[in-house]
Amino acid sequence: MAANRTSKKTACCSDTNPCPLPPDQSAEQLATLAWAIAHPARVRIVRLLISRNTCVCGEIVDEMPLAQSTVSQHLKILKESGLVQGEVDGPRVCYCINPENLSALKALVGSL
Amino acid sequence: MAANRTSKKTACCSDTNPCPLPPDQSAEQLATLAWAIAHPARVRIVRLLISRNTCVCGEIVDEMPLAQSTVSQHLKILKESGLVQGEVDGPRVCYCINPENLSALKALVGSL
DNA sequence: AATGTTTATCGTCGATATACGATAGGCGAC
């Protein structure tokens, strides 16, 4: 599912016009971001990334009772949602929170 | 990597009980609540229920481009998550937000 | 009692999430 990110509403406001937020579009954005944390394993991953302010690499697997491939899948979902970004750093990949989208999630939930 | 057990423990509880709420539980609670709004249709339903402060009955179906059975399914999911509660009122069922769990969702997301 | 309205449930379909093991690829260390 994972709400398609190719939603073409665009009928609400023009490019230059502020138009706070088209209801449908913000609904899909919120759904996408909520979907990212709609699994306990991903919640734990997100919290881990936030607590360790620096990027985290393989430690994530050690903290979770899941296979490495499964954790990789969750990380992929988190990356696709935009809540997490990963950067290659030599032999390992370091993940960190995307603060912009985390703020967006907080704002969208907070304004419910 | 199980070397840094000491710094992993955050003070999740401080009262009489020896931590009856392990991090997993709050992760599951957040995942459950996030799952409730992890679909655009459910986001719209939740927003509709919040905007109309009174309970809403069949109007939800009219506002959504979905079949009645599908909307009923989404409402069932929202009820199971605890974010929405429904009360029988004569021949119809009236839904309203469960403010307690909505606050819990906001708090959990906000404290990320 | 019969009817109409409203909501829930059933059955079904396709699509996708979740989990795992096995495998492939990249990079540092020896």
Next chain:
DNA sequence: GTCGCCTATCGTATATCGACGATAAACATT
């Protein structure tokens, strides 16, 4: 170079979602 570590991907199996139509259940009205 070869080896070992870390991560991604593939393939697979199971379970669930999301959607619909059709039907059942509960209630007010007639």
